[in-house]
Amino acid sequence: MDVSNIAAVSGNIAVIGYGLAAVGPGIGVGLVVSKTIESIARQPELAAKLQVTMWLGIAFTEALALIGLATPFIFA
Amino acid sequence: MILFAGTPFELNRIMMIRLLVTALVLVVFFLWSGTFKKAYKNKQYVPSRFQLMGEISLNFVRKSIAHEQLGEKDGDRFLPLLTTIFFIVLGMNVTGIIPSLNIASTALIGLPLVLAVAAYFTFIYAGVKKHGVGFFKNSLFPAGVPAAFYILVTPIELLSTFILRPITLALRLTMNMIAGHLLLVLCFSATSYFLFNAEGFFKAFGAGTFLFGFVFTLFEMLVAFLQAYVFTLLTTVYIQLALADEH
Numbered sequence: 001m002d003v004s005n006i007a008a009v010s011g012n013i014a015v016i017g018y019g020l021a022a023v024g025p026g027i028g029v030g031l032v033v034s035k036t037i038e039s040i041a042r043q044p045e046l047a048a049k050l051q052v053t054m055w056l057g058i059a060f061t062e063a064l065a066l067i068g069l070a071t072p073f074i075f076a
Numbered sequence: 077m078i079l080f081a082g083t084p085f086e087l088n089r090i091m092m093i094r095l096l097v098t099a100l101v102l103v104v105f106f107l108w109s110g111t112f113k114k115a116y117k118n119k120q121y122v123p124s125r126f127q128l129m130g131e132i133s134l135n136f137v138r139k140s141i142a143h144e145q146l147g148e149k150d151g152d153r154f155l156p157l158l159t160t161i162f163f164i165v166l167g168m169n170v171t172g173i174i175p176s177l178n179i180a181s182t183a184l185i186g187l188p189l190v191l192a193v194a195a196y197f198t199f200i201y202a203g204v205k206k207h208g209v210g211f212f213k214n215s216l217f218p219a220g221v222p223a224a225f226y227i228l229v230t231p232i233e234l235l236s237t238f239i240l241r242p243i244t245l246a247l248r249l250t251m252n253m254i255a256g257h258l259l260l261v262l263c264f265s266a267t268s269y270f271l272f273n274a275e276g277f278f279k280a281f282g283a284g285t286f287l288f289g290f291v292f293t294l295f296e297m298l299v300a301f302l303q304a305y306v307f308t309l310l311t312t313v314y315i316q317l318a319l320a321d322e323h
Contacts, residue, residue, distance in 0.1 A: 052144070056313065059306045063244040066251035 014072050021068025028061035093181040097167040105163075108134075137162045137308065145312040146319070154315055157198055161191055162308040165249065169300035172256055173293050180253040180300070185246060188307075192246040195311040203318030211318060245310060252303050256296045263289030 036054040040047045079087040108130035114120075115127055123131060137159050142151035168187060172180030182188055203211035215237050216230050263285050270282035 052309065055302075055306055055309060059248065059310060063248050066248055066255075067244075069251045069255060070247055 014075075017071070018068050021071075022065050025061050025063075025065035028064075029058050032057040032061060090179060090181050090184050093171050093177050093179065094168065094187065096177075097171060097181060098164075101163055101167050133163075134159065141305075141308055141312055145309070145316050150315075150319060154198065154202070154312075157194065158308050158312060161195070161311060162304050165191065165307050166301065166304035169249075169253060169303055170297075172253060172260075172300060173296045178260075179257055182249050182303075183253040183257055185250050188246040188249040189242075191249075191307070192242040195245060195314065196242040198311070199314040199318045202315045206319055215318075241314060245307065249303050249307055252299060256292075256299055259292050260289060260296065263292055 032054060036050050036057075039050050043050075107126070111124065111127045111130065115123065138151070138155060141162075142155050142158055145151070146154065165182060165188075168181045170180075171177040172183070200211075203215070207214060216233050217226055218229065218233065221229055266285040267282050267289060270278055270285060274281070
């Protein structure tokens with residue numbers, strides 16, 4: 001009996017690359033938002049300022065995931 | 077018929093959407109400035125609905141982005157660029173969820189790249205105007221670092237300030253819009269497949285994917301606004317960092 005080929009997956013390994021590229025920024029954005037929520041709970045009157053900083057932090061962190069999304073277009 | 081077919085100026089769908097949005101933004105701004113001028117001349121203190129809409133939108137960029145980050149004087153100095161960037165990006169993003177246009181015209185790298193290059197030259201101009209050559213010295217050799225560490229710090233600063241900033245600015249906008257477009261395409265083509273090609277019970281999945289598509293359309297509306305906001309905010313912050321005094 002031939003058991004050398006029980007399961008086969010076809011496709012491009014780059015897909016896994018994007019999945020990995022999304023892990024880090026996912027954790028990062030989560031940390032940024034959770035800390036902002038914590039700070040707003042402590043100092044509600046600073047909410048507007050903290051939110052602007054939060055968007056900046058999210059934008060910087062998110063760029064990493066988006067570079068991951070862009071690599072297949074560049075190396076295709 | 078395709079306009080300018082065969083030449084480098086051949087009109088494709090995204091180019092057509094860009095021209096449409098540019099025309100729309102121009103018309104809205106002309107109408108707004110006309111309304112403002114008329115209200116000012118007639119000493120009309122209660123704004124009309126259209127005028128109020130203009131005041132709220134323009135003041136959002138002026139008060140909560142430019143003045144908040146740069147202060148009144150410098151904020152007003154760079155306001156024309158910031159307003160242009162915000163409204164162009166917003167207009168081009170919103171086409172991603174308008175039926176029959178269906179793609180954000182910022183989903184091709186060209187337009188975000190032009191805006192990012194404009195932002196790049198503006199913050200270098202702001203820094204050089206204020207500090208002269210000292211701007212490059214400040215940003216490449218930050219004060220308070222031991223001299224030996226400059227071997228490590230200077231290449232990192234060069235990469236992050238002068239190379240990665242415009243690239244990430246353009247890439248962030250483009251990739252967000254591409255991802256959103258792909259998500260919507262996936263949802264609605266799955267709906268089409270389930271409703272028309274699937275057998276029996278699987279047709280019910282179509283309702284689920286259609287609901288997802290609808291929810292993501294709302295989400296894309298949020299993303300369109302957010303990306304315009306983030307692009308403008310980052311440009312403002314880069315200008316602010318270039319203007320900051322040396323420590």
